[in-house]
Amino acid sequence: MQATWHDRRGVAVWDVARPARPGRVPGVDMAGFRDRGASPAGHRVVPHPGVTLVVEFGAGPLLVEHSAGREHRGSLVAGPGFGAGAVRVRGERFEAVQVRLSPPAARAILGASPAESGGAVLALDDLWGREAERVRERLAGAPSWEERFALVEAVLARRGEAAEPVDPEVARAWERILAARGLVRVEDLAAEVGWSRRRLWSRFRSQIGLPPKRAARLVRFDRAAHRLAAGEEAARVAAEGGYSDQSHLHRDVAEFTGATPAAVAGEPFLAVDGIAWSGR
Incomplete structure (x- = not known):
């Protein structure tokens, strides 16, 4: 499924894609986003009870800005709550697959406990090393959202099978x-x-x-x-x-x-x- 999300003024902000079929990895939900460049100031992050994984690809960077002045660019992982506080996201026509992970699933898939982030935003490269770059390159080369979702799901499934689950x-x-x-x-x-x-x-x-x-x-x-x-x-x-x-x-x-x-x-x-x- 693909749709375009418009703001209250009727301006197209994001193209949003959803997988055509339910995922096979428990605790995982995915969506694809393509920024239209209509909101250069970005949007406030509203924390949610899950771990966020964003794999960015495409021409423009994804930026996460904190009230304390810190800024993160590119693919990321954020623990439960997504760094609660005054956090904003903005982009310049970026494209990304965003994954929402239940915290029990996240520990196995990410290869680290969500506690290690303390709810803050971490670079995906710091957790996955060169695999993060390989996934980005494959996403950029995939011709459709369905192929991108299948690619990310395969990576998450493989990582989840090789790790120890939570108690x-x-x-x-x-x-x-x-x-x-x-x-x-x-x-x-x-x-x-x-x-x-x-x-x-x-x-x-x-x-x-x-x-x-x-x-x-x-x-x-x-x-x-x-x-x-x-x-x-x-x-x-x-x-x-x-x-x-x-x-x-x-x-x-x-x-x-x-x-x-x-x-x-x-x-x-x-x-x-x-x-x-x-x-x-």
Whole structure:
């Protein structure tokens, strides 16, 4: 599937492609992006509960800018939350395959724990070495998005088969957090998997990339952000989303994005989800 995403002014911003068939690698979702060059200032990143892998190819660079003044160029990996805070992405007619990995799958596929990034943005070359460049070259030479998706999927499948998976207890705790939409207590998670709270905290953080309580907050925030983007009132989102009040929601949104709920509701990063990520 291919479509063009337009902003609220009707300007074409991105061409977006989706694989024609479901992927065969668990915990992996892919989309292809071609930047139209219509938004040179870029877009705010809205954190989501997954690990982001972006393999860039084509003529223009993909740029990630942090509020502290740091900048990343090119293919990247970002841990859960995508470096929460005031982060922006922009490009100059770049093309890229973006992969969203569930944190349990990411540890095996990337060859490193998401905890090693601390949620920050890392160069893919630092994790994969020369293989990252070989994948980029093959993507640039592929004649269609379907062939690009098949190429990336084959690489991810091979890497996942050769690595050690996360502990079953950690995977179970992660799935429980997702199922509960973040509304779950760490004590209850530990009891469900038969571990102490301290052991769950340690193993979960080392294998998923953030502590279980932070993971639950991120999942809860992700749900709230998409409800705001769908036009629901902040007061209702807060009341039904597990927040003590609207101010509590406001603080969480500010911490994760550096913006207000009203600003986040209009972000293209969320609006494109219905096209790019069919599992939404």
